[in-house]
Amino acid sequence: MNTETPVVTTNEKSKNLKNLIIGILAAGVLILAGFLVFNNNSANKTLQDEQQQVAKATSEKSDIQTSFDASLARLDSMSTVNTNMNAQLAAKDEEIAKMKSEIRSILNKKNATASELARARTLIAKLNGQITDLQQQVAMLTSENDSLKVERTALIYDKQTLTRNLDSTNVVKTNLEKKVDVASTLNASNITITPVKVKHNGKEKLNTTAKRVDKLIVSFDVNNRIIDPGTKDVYVVVVGPDGQPVTNTQNAGTFTTREDGDKSFTAKLPVDLETSKTKKVEFSFAPASHFQKGNYTIKIYQNGFLIGQGTRELKKGGLFS
Numbered sequence: 001m002n003t004e005t006p007v008v009t010t011n012e013k014s015k016n017l018k019n020l021i022i023g024i025l026a027a028g029v030l031i032l033a034g035f036l037v038f039n040n041n042s043a044n045k046t047l048q049d050e051q052q053q054v055a056k057a058t059s060e061k062s063d064i065q066t067s068f069d070a071s072l073a074r075l076d077s078m079s080t081v082n083t084n085m086n087a088q089l090a091a092k093d094e095e096i097a098k099m100k101s102e103i104r105s106i107l108n109k110k111n112a113t114a115s116e117l118a119r120a121r122t123l124i125a126k127l128n129g130q131i132t133d134l135q136q137q138v139a140m141l142t143s144e145n146d147s148l149k150v151e152r153t154a155l156i157y158d159k160q161t162l163t164r165n166l167d168s169t170n171v172v173k174t175n176l177e178k179k180v181d182v183a184s185t186l187n188a189s190n191i192t193i194t195p196v197k198v199k200h201n202g203k204e205k206l207n208t209t210a211k212r213v214d215k216l217i218v219s220f221d222v223n224n225r226i227i228d229p230g231t232k233d234v235y236v237v238v239v240g241p242d243g244q245p246v247t248n249t250q251n252a253g254t255f256t257t258r259e260d261g262d263k264s265f266t267a268k269l270p271v272d273l274e275t276s277k278t279k280k281v282e283f284s285f286a287p288a289s290h291f292q293k294g295n296y297t298i299k300i301y302q303n304g305f306l307i308g309q310g311t312r313e314l315k316k317g318g319l320f321s
Helices: 010-081 085-107 114-183
Strands: 187-198 204-206 215-223 230-239 253-257 261-265 267-273 279-285 294-302 305-314
Touching: 010 085, 010 114, 085 114, 187 294, 215 230, 215 267, 215 294, 215 305, 230 261, 230 279, 267 279
Parallel strands: 187 305
Antiparallel strands: 187 204, 187 215, 215 279, 230 267, 230 294, 253 261, 294 305
């Protein structure tokens, strides 16, 4: 049996080569397409990862900014809570300012690193710790201030009470002083008015004729059971027959009475007194010219009060008197 060997023609070889090349090209295209698809998928994944990292960093930065803003708000509120805290804040201003500056510097960076953001968080935590300490001090100072306000209110009330009591005491004291002052006024008694004629030998003789009287001798007793020992001024007013006080004497002047205001006096007599003891007072006076007929009234004043008076009549003398 004869076996025939197939004869391959030139056209068949050329066709087979073409098919091979096409196949190789198709495989290359498929491989390239696969590579491109793979590469694109990898690029997309990388981009997504980067976008996620950016979003995470942005979110973290925003959280840090929010936390920092909250810390600043707490810090700002501290200066308005209590003016006494200003000194406390001033002492820490330098350290706080450095932390705030560093935190702001990190937050202002567009591409802050994770370590920088972590540093910002650490600084904010430290800042919040100082703010918490200051808040505790504020609370303590506020409590102390409240206690001081209560104490101040109590002290004001006590002062007002003491003032009222003092005012009442002063009123009572003033009233008592007035009463003691009035009660210590002297009493005058045993008032005598003696008109005398002085003879050439110096002897004195009672005489009631006006033109023969050389002087009036006035004597009286004064005492007071509660008066303090010491010298008191006694004023004597001699009123002549014309109703006017006699003031043409060396010891004349004016004084103030409790009821009649200022009055003219004829003589001022300083009297040394002892408590509850009677003191005899005596003085004499003569007018500048001569005595007039009529009544001479003697009024005695002490402490602004009229404490006694007496009257003596001097008569008109006869032809040979």
